[in-house]
Amino acid sequence: MEFLSYDVAHMLAGGMVLVSFMLLYQDRMYGLLKVFALHAFVLSLSVAWEALVQDAPHLYITAAIALIVKAIIIPLALRRIVIRLNIHRTVETVAGIGPTMLAGIGLVALSMALMLQVTPGADALSRQDLAFALAVILLGLLMMVSRRNAVGQVIGLMSIENGLILAAAGANGMPLVVEISVAFSVLVAFMVIGIFLFRIRERFDTVDVQALDNFRGDR
Amino acid sequence: MLLSNGLDAVLVIPLVSAVILAFLPGYRSAALVNVLASFLTFLAALTLLWVRPLPGPLLQVDDLNIVFIILNTLVGFTTSVFSATYIAHELETGRLTPTHLRFYHAMYQAMMFAMNLTLVANNTGLMWVAIELATLSTVLMVGMYRTPEALEAAWKYFILGSVGIALALFGTILFYVAAEPVIGQGLDAMTWTILIKRVAEFDPALLNVAFVFLLLGYGTKVGLAPVHAWLPDAHAEGPTPISAVLSGLLLNVALYALLRFKLLMTANTQAIAPGPLMITMGITSLIFAAFMLYRRRDIKRLFAYSSIEHMGIITFAFGMGGPLANFAGLLHMTMHSLTKSAIFFAVGHIAQVKGTQKIADIKGLTVSHPLLGWGLVVGVLAIAGLPPFGVFMSEFLVVSSTFSRQPYLAILLVFGILVAFGALLLRLNSLAFGEPKGSMAPVKASFVPMFVHLALVLTAGLYLPGPLVRWFQHVAQLLA
Numbered sequence: 001m002e003f004l005s006y007d008v009a010h011m012l013a014g015g016m017v018l019v020s021f022m023l024l025y026q027d028r029m030y031g032l033l034k035v036f037a038l039h040a041f042v043l044s045l046s047v048a049w050e051a052l053v054q055d056a057p058h059l060y061i062t063a064a065i066a067l068i069v070k071a072i073i074i075p076l077a078l079r080r081i082v083i084r085l086n087i088h089r090t091v092e093t094v095a096g097i098g099p100t101m102l103a104g105i106g107l108v109a110l111s112m113a114l115m116l117q118v119t120p121g122a123d124a125l126s127r128q129d130l131a132f133a134l135a136v137i138l139l140g141l142l143m144m145v146s147r148r149n150a151v152g153q154v155i156g157l158m159s160i161e162n163g164l165i166l167a168a169a170g171a172n173g174m175p176l177v178v179e180i181s182v183a184f185s186v187l188v189a190f191m192v193i194g195i196f197l198f199r200i201r202e203r204f205d206t207v208d209v210q211a212l213d214n215f216r217g218d219r
Numbered sequence: 220m221l222l223s224n225g226l227d228a229v230l231v232i233p234l235v236s237a238v239i240l241a242f243l244p245g246y247r248s249a250a251l252v253n254v255l256a257s258f259l260t261f262l263a264a265l266t267l268l269w270v271r272p273l274p275g276p277l278l279q280v281d282d283l284n285i286v287f288i289i290l291n292t293l294v295g296f297t298t299s300v301f302s303a304t305y306i307a308h309e310l311e312t313g314r315l316t317p318t319h320l321r322f323y324h325a326m327y328q329a330m331m332f333a334m335n336l337t338l339v340a341n342n343t344g345l346m347w348v349a350i351e352l353a354t355l356s357t358v359l360m361v362g363m364y365r366t367p368e369a370l371e372a373a374w375k376y377f378i379l380g381s382v383g384i385a386l387a388l389f390g391t392i393l394f395y396v397a398a399e400p401v402i403g404q405g406l407d408a409m410t411w412t413i414l415i416k417r418v419a420e421f422d423p424a425l426l427n428v429a430f431v432f433l434l435l436g437y438g439t440k441v442g443l444a445p446v447h448a449w450l451p452d453a454h455a456e457g458p459t460p461i462s463a464v465l466s467g468l469l470l471n472v473a474l475y476a477l478l479r480f481k482l483l484m485t486a487n488t489q490a491i492a493p494g495p496l497m498i499t500m501g502i503t504s505l506i507f508a509a510f511m512l513y514r515r516r517d518i519k520r521l522f523a524y525s526s527i528e529h530m531g532i533i534t535f536a537f538g539m540g541g542p543l544a545n546f547a548g549l550l551h552m553t554m555h556s557l558t559k560s561a562i563f564f565a566v567g568h569i570a571q572v573k574g575t576q577k578i579a580d581i582k583g584l585t586v587s588h589p590l591l592g593w594g595l596v597v598g599v600l601a602i603a604g605l606p607p608f609g610v611f612m613s614e615f616l617v618v619s620s621t622f623s624r625q626p627y628l629a630i631l632l633v634f635g636i637l638v639a640f641g642a643l644l645l646r647l648n649s650l651a652f653g654e655p656k657g658s659m660a661p662v663k664a665s666f667v668p669m670f671v672h673l674a675l676v677l678t679a680g681l682y683l684p685g686p687l688v689r690w691f692q693h694v695a696q697l698l699a
Contacts, residue, residue, distance in 0.1 A: 118424040119396070126396060137389060141382065153378060160385045167392045173404025174395050175344065 005053045009125055012046035013132035016166060017108060020139035023159060024104055025097045029082050029151065033075045036155045040070035043162045047169045053125065059169055066165065070158065078151060094146050107138040129170025136163030224272045226280055228263030229288060229335045232256055237328035246310060246320040250303040253324045257299040260331065261292040274412050279341035282694050287338050287475050290553055294467045294560050295331050297668040301564045302327070302460035304665045308571050309458070319363060323458070330356040330464070334472045343391050343409045346476055350387070350440065353469060354380045361457035372452035379439060379449040387436025387476075393429035394480075397421040414483055423489035433480050434496055440473035442527050443534060444504035454523035455576065459567030462519055466526040467560035471552055474530065478537060482698065485540070497538030498628065504531030505635035512642035517576050518566055521646055522559065525602060528639050529555045535632065536617045537698070539624070545695035547616035554609040554676055555602070561672035562598040565591055568664040573657040578646060583655030588662055594669050596651050601676050603643040604636060609679030 019039045026032040044067035051059030093100070115131035140160035144153050168174050236256035243249045267288065271280050280288070306323070309315045315323070333353035340346035358380065362373030391409075398408040401420045407413050418426075439446040454462040477497075484493040508528035515521040533555065536548030568591055569584065570576045584592030601608035614636060621629040 114428065118422075118428050120424075130393070130396065134389070137385065144378070144382070150374075157378065157381055157385075160382070164385060164388050164392070167389060171392055171396045172399055174392065174399075175406050175409065 005049075006125060009046070009049055009053060010128055012042060012049055013129055013166060013170075015042045016046060016162070017132050017135045017139070020136050020143075020159060020163075021101065021104055023155065024100055024139065024143055024146070027093065027097075029149075030079070032152065032155055033079050033082070036159065037071045037075040039159055039162055040066055040074075043166060044071060046166060050125075050129075050169045054172060056173065062165065062169060066162070070162070074158070078154075082151065094148060100142065100146050104139050104142055107142060108135040111135040111138055123172070126170045126172055130167055133163045133167035133170065136160070136166060224270060225263045225266035226272045226278060226339060229260055229267075229292065229339065230278075230332060232260045232263060233328045233332035233335065237325045237332060240328055241321065241325035243321065243324075244317070246306065246317055246324075249321060249324045250299075250306060253327060254296070254299045254303060256328060257292070257296040257331065260335070261289075261296040264288045264292040274341055276406055276410060277342050277345055278339045279412060280339060283478070283697055284338045284475065286549065286553075286691075286694060287471060288335065290556055291334055291338060291468050291472070292331075294556055294672075295334075295464065297671060298460050298463050298467070298560060298564075299327070300665060301463070301567065301668045302458075304663065305458070305460055305567050305571070308663065312571075314364060315458075323360065323363060326356050326360050327460075330360070330469075334468055337472050338475060341411050342406065343394060343411070343414075346479075347384070347388055347391050350437070350473065350476060351384050353472065354384060354440070357453070357457075357461065357465060357469060360461045361453045363458060364456065366456070368452075369456040372449075372456035376449040376453040379446070383436045383439025383446065385436070386432050386439075390429045390432030390436055390480075393425055393432065394483075397425040397429060411479060415486060418483045418486045419488065421487055421490075423487055423491075426484060426487055426490040430480060430484050430491070430493055431496075434477065434493070434500070437473050437477045437480075438500060441470055441477065441534065442504070442530050443500045444507045444527070444531065445500075447504065447508075447527050450527060451520045451523040454526070455517055455519040459519070459563055459570065462523070463560040463563035463567070466523070466563065467556040470526060470530050471556060474533065474537075474552070477534075478698065481537065494538045494540050497534050499538075501531045501533070501535030501538055502628070502631055502635065504528065505535065506531075506631065506638070509635045509639035509642065512639055513645070515646070516578055518570065518578050518581065518650070519563075519576055521578065522562055522566060522602075525639065525643065526555075526559055528635070529559070529602070532614065532617060532632070532636070536620075539617075539621060540699060541620065541624070542692065542695045542699050543620040544617065545698040546691050547613050547620060549691050549694060550679075551610070551613035551617060554613050554679060557672045558598060558601045558608070558610055558676050561669045561676070562595065562602060564669040564672075565595040565598055568662050569595065572660060572662045575657065578650065580657055581650055582657070583651070583653045585651045587655035587657075587659050590666055591662055591664070592651050594666065594673065596647065597673050598669070599643055599647045601673065603640045603647075607677065607680045609676045612680050612683075 016039065019035060019042055022035045023032065023039065026035055044063045047059055047066060048063035051057060051063060111134035112131050115134050116127065119127045119130060137160050140156050140163060143159065144156035147153055147156060233256060236252060240249055240252060243252060267280050267285055274281070306315070306320060310317070310320065330353055333349050333356060336349035337346050337353065340349055358373050358377045361376055362369050395408055398414060398421060401417050402408040402413060435446065442450040454465055481493045481497070484490050505528050508524045508531060511524045512521060512528070515524060529551070533548050533552050536544045536551060569581060572588065573581050575581065584595060586592070601610050604611050604614045618629055618632055621632055
């Protein structure tokens, strides 16, 4: 049982890193949204497994929030925005897929090397969760810098938040306050972004952030 | 019941007023409620000097944060007075509609609530939530004019702020992971008052990594050099009262969070010393911002860069550590808040009366608008660090305490301060003197907030009352 619980947790957290890589190379808007939903789904499985293993029922709530809000509501809402704004063909990446993937591999190696080094005292489960979480966070950052599109950046940001929830769930008995607040803040953040997207569209007829840069005043 | 002590009051008053203001039509009454609520919050903060509730699991008032709370609520109050006249003008010119104003006032109080909550939080997680709330409420206000520039500024602030906040949360989680084996699971492992007692037993390697994330994350919100990019845009494109609270308050609040973690780091002797990291970021910000000051064409951006410069000096001072440098850092933070918000009060009225923020289009203010012009002159001289103002004294203390310990660093510090000094005087000369350019229309403004701040800064430069000095020294000891 001991080994099984560890292996499943390992697989699920590793799965999140894998889905983060899938996010990196998506070049279609719909594909991006679907993969993000998958990301959130794997997160909710992973958190639910932590709840079972750690015998921490409050984590089930976190898992449910991840599933309902992030895997279902947000992707659907973003999909509606994409349809309404008619931007599903918009694919703007800064660098090619190859270099981006290579940079991603480097980042994952970095986070493994760093986190496994500094947490010899922590138990195996939270150790590998933290390492994978850092990898997801760094991949999310990479995604944000490699996309010019506002929707792409927002999804990058939310994948970072997924990584944070993975880390928080992996930390033994971390109080619920934080997890709910994370979910809550993502919700608020999403509303803000939604408003922004519409206003950006009103003004520019595009959600390419590059268009905003042209309006940057004197730096 | 809820208002039984000052601690609850500094949270409840802004929160309740935010709700009221969200439903209150009519900008006059809203502005009045805003001023009144800010004033009551300030009074409530003052009562904390005498009656201090015991630290609870979530909230606490101690000798360190009370300085920040009083400064925060004071500048919050004076800015609300300035905001009342500023906003009336924006309504006349049609840049804002009454609906915007309702939103603006509600957000103003929500932001005050979030900042006060950050300062009194006794829990690392709660503090993080409060800073996130403060970020979101200011993002909404920065984008309020809905011009393309304002949207760009708000978007950039939002994205960079969120990334910073995310890194800070990861640092917070790592801190919990380090604390959990020693303290045990649950809220206790995130409570400042408990952490500080046991931190010496934590795993140093984990603390090191955690602090790097916290420094980068909260450092973004402080506006330190490599991660400052949001700051000038957010200052320049939002309403000027928001620029004043951003510079005067929000940067301090983020710095406070960093200071709390620095305290923990120094209490663990085996972890890396946080000082050198903070010194490096501080001095980089100072010198970078000092040079950037020369190329500014927008008056609000000019003073935004000046804020980066001063946050650099303050971070540097706290990084140096030791009673004298900490004392200087605290004093400089207070002086900078008061002076910079006074400057933004002046700049707000100037931009309104001239109808532009371009430095090239504003000339001869002392001739066209003597009161406003001279107010700006006094403010800029003060922020540039000329005697007899308080900023001079605090900068002098930072420099002299550095000279006695690290002479080479002191040379860099003085160099940065002098470069910034030159830039500010150069710009001030064209802004304040010479042939007036632009509108000569009289300005409808309340000068009281600006002159109150400047008078406080001048008084502090000439004479600091004994009890205040002892208080600051006591806090500086705590930080050492």
